[in-house]
Amino acid sequence: MNEQEQAEQQRGVFILGGEGSHRGFWGEKAKGRGWGVVIILVIAFIFVPSFGWPPIVLGVLAAGVLVLITSATHNGSILERRVRRKRHRESVKTRSGDYHPYDQQRVTMLTAALEQTAKTKDKGERAARVEWARELAAMRATPDGADGMGWLQSARGIPGIAWHGPVGEDPYLSVAFAVSGQLRGMESPDSTLRKAEGFGALLAGRAAPGSLLRFVQPVTRILPADTALQEWWVMTNIDDEAPEWAKKSYEEVLIASSAGAMVQRHYVVASWPLNARFAEKARKFGEGRDGWRRLMAAEIESAQRGLHDAYFGEAVALTARGTTAVIRHMQNPSRPLDLVRDLAPTDLGERARGGEFSAHVVEGIDPETGAQVEWWHRTAAIRAEHLSVAQRTPLWLLPLLTGSKLDVIRTVSFHIELIPASEARRAARKDLVADMATEHAQTAGGRIPLDEGSVRVLAATRRRNDLAEGGGHHGTNWIGYVTITSDSKEQLALDSRELEELCDTDAGIHRLEWLDSYQSAASGLTWPIGRGIKPDEPTWAARTMRMLAGKGEKEAIS
Structure with a gap:
């Protein structure tokens, strides 16, 4: 197959997936975790002269815990799940997820009611005050989105x-x-x-x-x-003298075709x-x-x-x-x-x-x-x-x-x-070098590389070629x-x-x-x-x- 045929075969085909960010010192992912481990170990070594080997042990254990709770799974990391649960509990407690469209008249009425019952001792009015305050908090000019x-x-x-x-x-x-x-x-x-x-x-x-x-x-x-236009057409164009079964038949067609x-x-x-x-x-x-x-x-x-x-x-x-x-x-x-x-x-x-x-x-x-x-x-x-x-x-x-x-x-x-292409070109070149180094490390010593690695190298190569000077891509x-x-x-x-x-x-x-x-x-x-x-x-x-x-x-x- 010559180069022209290969180019024609590849036209309209691209590689997408696996690349969530540009590569860095810690790889494509887990940059925060990598720096977190470094900070923990540095702090541990700072206390070594004063306390001896225990800070090193504690530092290694803390780094291990950090890696465990931040490791990505198909359900997210342990840390992400805990953050979501805490956020939800706070939302339920404060009812911050409630939203009412802003109504100036209602705001004025609720504010006046709260002021009038500010020193009330009646339990019913106290419960009502809680609901009024929550409604005021939920009333905003724009929804959360x-x-x-x-x-x-x-x-x-x-x-x-x-x-x-x-x-x-x-x-x-x-x-x-x-x-x-x-x-x-x-x-x-x-x-x-x-x-x-x-x-x-x-x-x-x-x-x-x-x-x-x-x-x-x-x-x-x-x-x-939506069959509204078709129904409108029937209402304006059907013969008034048409039999009922014909009108019913057209209605059945609309129902069957839109189901x-x-x-x-x-x-x-x-x-x-x-x-x-x-x-x-x-x-x-x-x-x-x-x-x-x-x-x-x-x-x-x-x-x-x-x-x-x-x-x-x-x-x-x-x-x-x-x-x-x-x-x-x-x-x-x-x-x-x-x-x-x-x-x-x-x-x-x-x-x-x-x-x-x-x-x-x-x-x-x-x-x-x-x-x-x-x-x-x-x-x-x-x-x-x-x-x-x-x-x-x-x-x-x-x-x-x-x-x-x-x-x-x-x-x-x-x-x-x-x-802009000039900025994307530099990042693409770095990504290609990192991917090629990763693939080389995987094949070292006669090991069989992962298929994902070779496909990623191919994707990075094509992206770098697309971003070459004169290509018109960004x-x-x-x-x-x-x-x-x-x-x-x-x-x-x-x-x-x-x-x-x-x-x-x-x-x-x-x-x-x-x-x-x-x-x-x-x-x-x-x-x-x-x-x-x-x-x-x-x-x-x-x-x-x-x-x-x-x-x-x-x-x-x-």
Whole structure:
């Protein structure tokens, strides 16, 4: 087979899995544990001159305990499990998982009631005071999944620009685009590869150091088919003189065709960090927030062009109310996905009940019937280190997105951070050297190496070749999330097991990391708001180059 045939055979095939972070002194994983062992042993040796050999024994025992409690298993480490249980106990005790949408009138009434009964000795009033205080604590402007979210631009008929300031994270702006998706109907293999390459070109085009857009979040919402349009067509087009059996027959067709059918709605969220470079660029468009909005108008138009060129169809930037409607639907699927008539941009949350270790429980209302409904949500993380190391095609996630084996409402979201090629190239070179050294150590003395090691070397080699000068590729940092929704606790448990089985057997995801003990906040990781990815930590050399580059020339026209 010649080189051209080999290249054609490898087109559209990539290796994904096993690499959760860049290699380091302690290897790809367990960096914190390695430094912890070093610190323990150093402290032990410091006390040797004063106490002799006992500090060494205690240090070795402490290091052994640290290794045991931090060793990763398919259920997480002992330390992680204890932290989750403690977090859950605190949540139950304080009822911090409860959420009530903010109501100024209710707040005023409860505050007045607490003041009036401040010195009461009646047991009934004391119990009522506890409930009033808990309700006040649960009443917040935004739900846990959208903590610190507001709007830079929220008027009707124009793109909604969300302004985020989560606690402990850097602020950023985000815009959600509704897209039709790349694959529609039957597509040839060449067409599928061309569209996958188009998405790669979109990411590469925005990963350059001068680009302000740094994060992209594709979101796919999978929900039961809605026959409302077909029913409306029947009501407006069927002959009034048609026999009843004919009308009944069409109703049976709708029921039979929609049973078990799931449809997909696709979104792409773009995020812009609010850093010094953004502020400097915005000054060229105007003063203050007006400059920000004008700059974002240009960025939104550029993102729409990129999505169109990447075969996503017509990319429509959602308004603030449109984005809010999607978020509310993801909490309460009884609400239609596009229902905006009763919403303001700040109406982001549905009433939620805490106290569940493995679920985010929403208590909503069906807008069509007015009946009370309850929905149970559970979110899991899809990390690179939990994927089997194997060659994959662009359709590797298709069983999770469209598979008929899983008849459950779900949202699948991937967060992608764009890393300039110059920074990714250095990390790829280090990873390749580390992987080759590991494989050499495994084969030393005639030992049979692990298959995972050779595949990892192949993946690192291809990544380094892709990032070579002139290749047009850039680096990425990514993580995926999936949220499933059921109408009861028992059904949620069953759906969780089915999802794990589907991911393991059909998608090569051998472990889903359920984000238990903080599921109310985890739900927001699949909402179209760009939450859920930890930015890649640049190397010392990359940080130095960024500092030397500065914010740009103030005198430049752009």
